[in-house]
Amino acid sequence: MKFAERMNRLGTESAFEVFAKAKNLEAQGKNIIHLEIGQPDFKTPINICEAAFEAMKNGYTGYNPAVGIWEFRQAIAEHISETRRIEINPDEVIVTPGAKPIIFFALLALIDSGDEVIYPDPGFPIYESVINFVGAKAVPLPLREEVDFRFRIEDLVAAISDRTRLLIINSPQNPTGGFLTKEDLEAIANLARDRDFYILSDEIYSRLLYEGEHQSIISFPGMKERTILLDGHSKTYAMTGWRLGYGIFPKPLVEEMERLIINSNSCTCSFTQIAGIEALKGSQDSVIQMVAEFKRRRDAIVDGLNTIKGIHCRKPAGAFYVFPNVKQLPLSCGELADYLLEEAGVAVLSGTAFGKYGDGYLRLSYANSLENIQEALERIRIAVSKL
Ligand SMILES: Cc1ncc(COP(=O)(O)O)c(C=O)c1O
Known part of the structure; x- marks a missing residue:
């Protein structure tokens, strides 16, 4: 074939x-x-499972809006506003079946062939795969053991060109467990503003941090307009098989994402989203x-x-x-x-x-x-x- x-x-x-x-x-x-x-x-956790059973019994078994059920988007917006200390509106939230489609759809919507995308290496292999798939140039940003698997700023500066459209960061990180400091994020934010590129900030492990406090690039001045924040329930609530993730998007991208979803998976499962509200609002x-x-x-x-x-x-x-x-x-x-x-x-x-x-x-x-x-x-x- x-x-x-x-x-x-x-x-x-x-x-x-x-x-x-x-x-x-x-x-x-x-x-x-x-x-x-x-x-x-x-x-x-059992309270999340029970919320799903209840939702099924209450008829949450049909299609729902492509970008997610409003109440779940509201709960996510509240959670992100509180944890990232920045105002997020529910209509900036997009729900997907697991967080992975956020990577796929964001690149499909934003990246043209010939664009360059910088990604962490070692890093989650899906980044490089999807960058290549959309026909862009994948530019690795080395993470160094000697700086606890963070990047060196000179490596980042060297990776940026006039064709750089997107930088993918991931903190806490897969596979190294490393995390980016406030100073790292500040340096990235300055470069993104100066050189005019977007950030895909993969924060799927944001709650799994054993030292320090999770910092997000979206909280830095002027960065909400150029950041796609990825998070989800897979790791935090042990829900990998439920397929429940989300992204926070700059407003102009939301409609593009919606069309990609309508053309592919239509929507995310209804009762898992209701259970997702319980995950965020119930006992932690x-x-x-x-x-x-x-x-x-x-x-x-x-x-x-x-x-x-x-x-x-x-x-x-x-x-x-x-x-x-x-x-x-x-x-x-x-x-x-x-x-x-x-x-x-x-x-x-x-x-x-x-x-x-x-x-x-x-x-x-x-x-x-x-x-x-x-x-x-x-x-x-x-x-x-x-x-
Ligand atoms: C860094 C990173 N981002 C995203 C994902 C995808 O998460 P999900 O299972 O919600 O699609 C994973 C899962 O392994 C991951 O390690």
């Missing part, structure tokens, strides 16, 4: 591929500890407990990795990933990830799955029980000692 030429430019997310490979090994009877997949291992105890548990696991996995010869791991401030440096080991990071899966039954991702600057690193997700993390660390220690 002959495919459209554009399909050659569409990438993928290798977490799903490694997950499938690990599942295959499990089907053959092998015991696997999953540290590859990026989703909380907690159940969706489960989020607080989940974050405390993630922090405990982060400390355990970082400490454990740092006792293994040839592995060095910084302590990340957020998300639920660590990105240890494995450059001293005799295998490439891709070979090491394969070796750990086959030899030790521990599924991890190669740093190169997140871009060329991820070479020499692994990504481990600590969205798994402390007991499994300890067992995985022991298995890695034994496997590495045999190299």
